[in-house]
Amino acid sequence: MASLSLFSRLIVRPARREPARSLLIVLAVALGVSVVLAIDLASSAAAGSFRSSMETLAGDNDLEVTAVGGVADQIVGQLAILPYSIRVSPRIEDHATVVASGETVPLIAIDVVAEANSHKDQQAQNQNVDSRKIETPKIDGFKHINDADAIWTTRQLAGKVGDKITLLINDQKRDYTVRGFVPESAQVNGNVVLMDIAAAQNATGKAGHVDRILLKVPEQPGFDVWQQKLRAVLPSGVELNAQGSQTAANRRMLSAFRWNLGILSYVALLVGAFLIYNTISVSVVRRRADIGTIRALGASRNTILAAFLAEAAVFGFVGAVLALPLGRLMATGAVRLLATTVDALYISSRPGSLSLSGESVVLALVVGIGVAVVSALAPAREASLVPPTEAMARGAREYTIRVERTRDAWIALALALAAALAARFPAIAGKPLFGYLSALLLIAASALAIPALVFWITSVASTTLRKFMGVEAMLASRSLAGSLRRTSVLVAALSTAIAMMTSVGIMVGSFRQTVTTWMDSQLPADLYLRPAGDPSADRHPTIALDLTDRIARLPGVESVSRFRAYEIQYEGLPVTLGSAETNLSRFYQSSGFLSRRPAKDVLKELLSPDAAIVSEPFANKHHAKAGDVLTLPLGEKLVKLRIVDIFYDYANERGYVILDRSTILRYLPDPSASNLAVYLAPEADLETVRNEIKASAAHSEVLIFSNRDIRHEAIRIFDQTFAITYALEAIAILVAVMGVAGALMSIVIDRRREFGLLRFLGAASSQIRKLILVEAGLIGILSNIAGVVLGVLLSLVLIFVINKQSFGWTIQFHWPVAILLGALTGVYVATVLAGIYPARIAQRLNPIEVVHEE
Amino acid sequence: MQSAATEDPISRLLSVERVTKEYKTDGEPVRALHDLSIEIGSGRFVALVGRSGCGKSTLLNLAGAMDFPTSGHVLLDGIATDQLSETQLTQLRREKVGFIFQSFQLLHTLSAIENIELPLLLAGHGNPRPQARERLVSVGLAELADRMPHQLSGGQMQRVAIARALVHSPRILLADEPTGNLDTATGNSILEELQRICIAHKTTILMATHSAESASFVDTVVHMRDGHIEEIVRS
Ligand SMILES: Nc1ncnc2c1ncn2[C@@H]1O[C@H](COP(=O)(O)OP(=O)(O)O)[C@@H](O)[C@H]1O
Numbered sequence A: 001m002a003s004l005s006l007f008s009r010l011i012v013r014p015a016r017r018e019p020a021r022s023l024l025i026v027l028a029v030a031l032g033v034s035v036v037l038a039i040d041l042a043s044s045a046a047a048g049s050f051r052s053s054m055e056t057l058a059g060d061n062d063l064e065v066t067a068v069g070g071v072a073d074q075i076v077g078q079l080a081i082l083p084y085s086i087r088v089s090p091r092i093e094d095h096a097t098v099v100a101s102g103e104t105v106p107l108i109a110i111d112v113v114a115e116a117n118s119h120k121d122q123q124a125q126n127q128n129v130d131s132r133k134i135e136t137p138k139i140d141g142f143k144h145i146n147d148a149d150a151i152w153t154t155r156q157l158a159g160k161v162g163d164k165i166t167l168l169i170n171d172q173k174r175d176y177t178v179r180g181f182v183p184e185s186a187q188v189n190g191n192v193v194l195m196d197i198a199a200a201q202n203a204t205g206k207a208g209h210v211d212r213i214l215l216k217v218p219e220q221p222g223f224d225v226w227q228q229k230l231r232a233v234l235p236s237g238v239e240l241n242a243q244g245s246q247t248a249a250n251r252r253m254l255s256a257f258r259w260n261l262g263i264l265s266y267v268a269l270l271v272g273a274f275l276i277y278n279t280i281s282v283s284v285v286r287r288r289a290d291i292g293t294i295r296a297l298g299a300s301r302n303t304i305l306a307a308f309l310a311e312a313a314v315f316g317f318v319g320a321v322l323a324l325p326l327g328r329l330m331a332t333g334a335v336r337l338l339a340t341t342v343d344a345l346y347i348s349s350r351p352g353s354l355s356l357s358g359e360s361v362v363l364a365l366v367v368g369i370g371v372a373v374v375s376a377l378a379p380a381r382e383a384s385l386v387p388p389t390e391a392m393a394r395g396a397r398e399y400t401i402r403v404e405r406t407r408d409a410w411i412a413l414a415l416a417l418a419a420a421l422a423a424r425f426p427a428i429a430g431k432p433l434f435g436y437l438s439a440l441l442l443i444a445a446s447a448l449a450i451p452a453l454v455f456w457i458t459s460v461a462s463t464t465l466r467k468f469m470g471v472e473a474m475l476a477s478r479s480l481a482g483s484l485r486r487t488s489v490l491v492a493a494l495s496t497a498i499a500m501m502t503s504v505g506i507m508v509g510s511f512r513q514t515v516t517t518w519m520d521s522q523l524p525a526d527l528y529l530r531p532a533g534d535p536s537a538d539r540h541p542t543i544a545l546d547l548t549d550r551i552a553r554l555p556g557v558e559s560v561s562r563f564r565a566y567e568i569q570y571e572g573l574p575v576t577l578g579s580a581e582t583n584l585s586r587f588y589q590s591s592g593f594l595s596r597r598p599a600k601d602v603l604k605e606l607l608s609p610d611a612a613i614v615s616e617p618f619a620n621k622h623h624a625k626a627g628d629v630l631t632l633p634l635g636e637k638l639v640k641l642r643i644v645d646i647f648y649d650y651a652n653e654r655g656y657v658i659l660d661r662s663t664i665l666r667y668l669p670d671p672s673a674s675n676l677a678v679y680l681a682p683e684a685d686l687e688t689v690r691n692e693i694k695a696s697a698a699h700s701e702v703l704i705f706s707n708r709d710i711r712h713e714a715i716r717i718f719d720q721t722f723a724i725t726y727a728l729e730a731i732a733i734l735v736a737v738m739g740v741a742g743a744l745m746s747i748v749i750d751r752r753r754e755f756g757l758l759r760f761l762g763a764a765s766s767q768i769r770k771l772i773l774v775e776a777g778l779i780g781i782l783s784n785i786a787g788v789v790l791g792v793l794l795s796l797v798l799i800f801v802i803n804k805q806s807f808g809w810t811i812q813f814h815w816p817v818a819i820l821l822g823a824l825t826g827v828y829v830a831t832v833l834a835g836i837y838p839a840r841i842a843q844r845l846n847p848i849e850v851v852h853e854e
Numbered sequence B: 001m002q003s004a005a006t007e008d009p010i011s012r013l014l015s016v017e018r019v020t021k022e023y024k025t026d027g028e029p030v031r032a033l034h035d036l037s038i039e040i041g042s043g044r045f046v047a048l049v050g051r052s053g054c055g056k057s058t059l060l061n062l063a064g065a066m067d068f069p070t071s072g073h074v075l076l077d078g079i080a081t082d083q084l085s086e087t088q089l090t091q092l093r094r095e096k097v098g099f100i101f102q103s104f105q106l107l108h109t110l111s112a113i114e115n116i117e118l119p120l121l122l123a124g125h126g127n128p129r130p131q132a133r134e135r136l137v138s139v140g141l142a143e144l145a146d147r148m149p150h151q152l153s154g155g156q157m158q159r160v161a162i163a164r165a166l167v168h169s170p171r172i173l174l175a176d177e178p179t180g181n182l183d184t185a186t187g188n189s190i191l192e193e194l195q196r197i198c199i200a201h202k203t204t205i206l207m208a209t210h211s212a213e214s215a216s217f218v219d220t221v222v223h224m225r226d227g228h229i230e231e232i233v234r235s
C-alpha cells in the first residue's frame, strides 16, 4: 500500500502532469521497437520461405541425389533396380513464367505414376508407423499423364480444368492445358506448376537428366549405413546428401545478410535510448524536491530506485504494445523490398506470410521494456541518491548536474583507440562481431566526447554568435552550455542518428561508385542477351542453341561470346559456376583482378586445362587464394581446378567460379548458353544490329540489353537493394528529431521564468521565439559536426571491416558529397522546424505569471 | 477618491486613472485593483506599502506596461499603455522602464557585466560594454564584473540587478520588494542606493514593500489595502 501511494505521488501524478513527456518516451520506444520487429518479421518472411515451394510434393524423404548439370536418367534406373526397398523419386525443379501475368513460379516435375505405386508399397511395408503421415496427395486427371501439354497447377493460376496457359520456359513460349489442381493438402506456399518428368525434360532442355532424386530408405539398418551403401553405387561427381541440404545451404548464405540487417534495425532503438535517458534525467531533476520529501518521510533508496525503474518499465510496456501493430504494418512494406533484394543477390524467393507469432510479441516486450529500463538506470540511480535534506532546499530547480567533461573526453579517447584495435580482428564464424564492437565503441566514445565539444564550441562561439546573430544567439549558446548534460545527451542522440545516416550514406555511395567503375571493366560487349522472365541470382535459364549461330552470322556482328551458368554448392554454400569464351572477350585497361595483372594475361592462363578464376566474395568466404586447388563435382567426376586469379565482383555475394568454355564442355557437354555477349564490328550501328538480332530471335523469348541498359539495370537493382537502409535511417532521424522537439518543449517549461524575465528587460516576444529557434539550430549544428565526424569513422568500419567480413567485397572509399550535404541540410532544417512549436509556446507565455513571486 | 501624489501636471510621469484590474482564473474573477487612481511626478521615490495580496505587484506591472487594466487607463509619460501595439510597448519598456525584483532574477548563465548589458543588447545596442561598466562602477561593484551570479552575495546580486535596471537610463524604476530577500542591514544599503539614484539621476522610483521600515528613505508612502489606496503620506 505504502509503496503504491509512493508510486502514485512520485510517478503517476507527475506523469499525468506532463503528458508530452510520457508520450515522447512511449513513442520513442514504440518506433524503435516496431522497426526491430518489422525487420525481424520481414526478413524471416522474405528469406524464410525461399525454396520451400521447390519442396512441393517432395514428401518426407531421407536423402537426395544431385549433380552439377543434372543427374543422368541412368542413375535413376540404377537406384531403382537396387535390391533394396528404397523409394526413388526423381524430380525436375525449374521455373516458368506465366506469360499472362508475368509471374515466375516453380516448375516441378515428378514421376506421377511411379510415385503413386511406390507409395502404395511403402504403406504396405509400414502399416503401423505413424510418423509416415505425409502422403503424396492424390492428383486428378491422371489419364492425361502422357500428353506433352498437360500441367497441374495451384487453383489461383487457372479458372478451371481444361483452361489453356502459356508458359515461358527458358527462352521458349509453350501452350499448356490445365488437367487438374494441386490439392490443398499439398500446402504449397504460393503458386506452382506441375508436369510429368518427360514433358518437363523436353521443355527445360534437360533431356536425359533430372535435377534431384529423393530417396526414402527403410529404417533398418540405419541412415549412415544406407548412405554408405548408396554412395558406393554412385559416380564420384554425383552428390548424396540428407534431404534439404540445399535449403540449409541457402539459409546459411542468407544468414549474414539477415544478421546485418537486423543489427541496422536496432539503430532507431539506440537513438530512442538516448532520448529516454534524457527525458527521465530531466524529470528526476524536476522532482528532486518531491524525492527529498519522500526520502525524509522514510522511503529507502531502493524504493526510489524501484519506483523510477517501474515507471520506465510501464512506458516500455506501453511502447512495446503499440509497436506490435506498427511493426506489423512496417513489415508489409519492408518485406517487398527485402524479397527483391534476396532475389537479385541470393536466390529465388517468394515472401511468405507475415505472422505476429508469440515469439514476436515476446521480442517486442523484451526489447521495449529492456531499452526503457536500461536507459532509466542511471537517472533512477541519481534519483535514489537524492538526500532527504533536498526537500528543504530552495531553488532545487536551479540544480545543475556536474558533467566531468575533461575526464569523459579522456575516456572517449581510450574507447576510440580500443575501437581502432577491434577493427583489426577477423570475423568470428563469418560474422563481423569485432567490427560491430568497434562501431559500438566509436558511438560510446563520441557520446563521451560530446560534452567537451559542446562546452568548447558554445563558450568559444557565444561572443562571435552574438556579433553575427544577435543577443538571442548568445543567450541560446550560454544556456546550452549551462545545461551541459541535457544538451550533450540531445546532441549525442541526434548525432548518432546523423552518424548512422552519414556512414551508411558513405558506404552505399562508395559501393555504388565502386560498382559503376567495376562495370566499366566487366561489361566490354556492346549487346547482351538473356532469356526473358524475372532474373534471379540462382536461376540460369538457357537460350536456344541455334540462335547463337544465327546472331554470329549477322552482318555487323564481330563475335558472340557464350556464357553458361550452373548452380553448385561448395563447402555447404551455394555458388554460381560459370563458363565463358574468354578468347573472344575484349578488355579494358583496368585489370579487374586482385593481382593487378593485365586481364589478357590472366585469361590466357585460364585457357590452360582445369584452370579457374574465382570472385572475391568466393575467395573471402572459402579462404581461397591464387594457386589453390578447388575440387568440384562436374558431371560425374570430381575435378581438381587450379585458381589462376581472383577477380573483383559485385554482381552478387554468393560467389563465382569461372572456367573457360573449353574446360567446362569436357565435363558438362551441354552447349546451351545462359547469356550471350555480342561484340559489334567497328563500323556497325548499334540500333541496326539490335533490330537484326530481334528479328532473328523472333522465335525465342530473349531480352536484348545494350551496354548502357545493363548498367542502368544493375544500378537500379543496387538502389532498390539499399532502399530499406534509407528507410531505417529515416526512422532513426525521425526519432531523434522527435526527441529534440520534446527536449525543447521541456526546456521551455523549465526556463519559462527566464523567458518572462527577458520580456521585463525589454525583449520583444519575437526575440524569445528566435532564442528557441537558435537553440534548436545550435543543437542541429553541434549534432551535425559530431555526427559527421562519427559517421565518417563508422563508414570506415562499415566499408573495410563489416562489409568486407560479411560479404567479402572490397569497396573503394568515395565521398558522396551531394547526398551528404543534402541529408545534413535536411536534418538541420528538421531540427529547426522541431523548434517551431516550442518557440511558439515560449512566445505566448505570460511574463507576469511566469515571473510571479511568492 | 485619493489622488494627487504630485502637484504640477507637466511633471507627471505616471498617471493611473480609475483603474480596476481583474484576473480571470478558473473560478471567480479576482479583483486585484479596485477603481484606483494615483499620479506620480518625475523624480519621486514612492513606496507602495501594504499586506501581501493587496495589489502592489499588480500596480507595478500596470505601471511598467507589462499588463493592462480591466477598466481605466495607465499613462506613462503621457502615453496611454492600452493604446499601444505590441512593438510600441516593447519600445516603451526599452526606453522608459526598468524593473528590479525580490529574488534579483539574474540570468545564471551570464556574468554580472553581461547581465547588466542585457537590456541594451535586447534593444539592439551594438557596444553596450562601456555603459554597463559605468553602471557597475556606480553601484560599487567594479571589480566583480566577471563573476557569475552564484559567486555573488544577495546584496551584490541586487546591486547588479539595479545596475541592469538602470543601464538604459529609464525614466521610471519599478522595484518589487527589492529588500525582501535580504537582511535588514543589506536591505537598508540597497534602499540608500535607490535613494541616491533617485536624487542623482532624477529617476522616478516606484517601490513595493510590505514593511513600513523603508519610509525613511522615500519621499512618499502610499498605503494600500485590498486593491485600493488607503492613505498617501508625503514626507
Ligand atoms: N496572475 C494572477 N492570476 C490570478 N490572480 C492573481 C494574479 N496575480 C495576482 N493575483 C491576485 O491579485 C491579488 C493582488 O496580487 P499582487 O498584486 O501580487 O499583491 P501583492 O504584490 O501586493 O502581494 C492577489 O489576491 C493575488 O492572489
Ligand SMILES: [Mg+2]
Pocket: B053, B056, B057, B058, B176, B208
Ligand atoms: Mg507582490
